[in-house]
Amino acid sequence: QVQLVESGGGLVQPGGSLRLSCAASRSIESFNLLGWYRQAPGEERELVATITMGGSTNYADSVKGRFTISRDHPWNTINLAMNSLETEDTAVYYCYALTSSGRVYWGQGTQVTVSS
Secondary structure, X not given: OOOEEEEOOEEEOOOOOEEEEEEEOOOHHHEEEEEEEEEOOOOOOEEEEEEEXXXXXXXXXXXXXXXXXXXXXXXXXXXXXXXXXXXXXXXXXXXXXXXXXXOEEEOOOEEEEEOO
């Protein structure tokens, strides 16, 4: 069993920045794909960004150029740096991990609110 714990959410003004982190309970080297999803009220959960163990990244069009995903092996963390935040970025952000056997793990989510 793997536990993913997100941190770093909060309230920020439009144009501001936040950095989310996701701590995994075991080495992230065992995962094929890591990423972040988000879910706004009344909306479907949507992909924000993913990163493979080889370092290839993928971003939703709405966040390209503003968000950066990264991972730190020694600390078993997955990070999401968010800049130039917009009110449309308001959502609960979830950490995601996919194992080589196809099993998916989710974190409990962290709230990001962008408002003036």
